[in-house]
Amino acid sequence: MVDVEQVRRAALGLPGTTERPSYGTPGFRVKDRLFARVLDDAASLALYCADESEKQALIAHDPRVFFTTPHYDGYAMVLARLAELDEAALLDVLTESWRLRAPATLVADFDAG
Template sequence: MVTLDEAAELARRLPETVEDERRGNRSWSVRGKAFAWERPFSKADVKRFGDAEPPAGDILAVMVADLAEKEAVLAAGRLGFFTIPHFDGYSAVLIQLQEVQPRDLEEALEDGWLSRAPQALADAYLAA
């Protein structure tokens, strides 16, 4: 289990990350491009779950490089990773913080950051 504050700390460790608010929720970006944000369910999202119980607790949306990576991340079956119809065709996954393993979240945030960081900044980070 990871708290939202712990997730925020992990995100802020990445170079040039700025924490901000997006639609009243916390978000993290690099040079103006969001790579992760708190993503509560809308009424429409909850309705789409039908009789199934929506994942509980804090949820993060985290960018991935492209739809192929999204499919690979979801296919890996890591605990806490999922998607919803609203994110169909969008290069991001959802992560249930009360279920995710800390190391998996850290890797997802780093990958999300790398997908949005300018190439020179990403290259410098990877070389360090």
């Protein structure tokens, strides 16, 4: 189980990331493009995925962790329950969302280490 502070530390550890509120909750951006935000319940995280089919695949693969709500229907964003993530899984989902929103040059630099 992870909490909002762990989300913050993990997100801000990714290159080019800043924190700015999004709908009144912590939002994390890379080069001013939102890639993750904590929901109002402080128990869920909204993340980008490649497309609607990836979103549905994540939910089907692990509905304990991933879910959606009608608000996110039609968007390539999936929700994750913080209580079901450990730190390694949190970093994985944040990094994947970050990769989708970061400029290609920043991703290439990150991959080059």
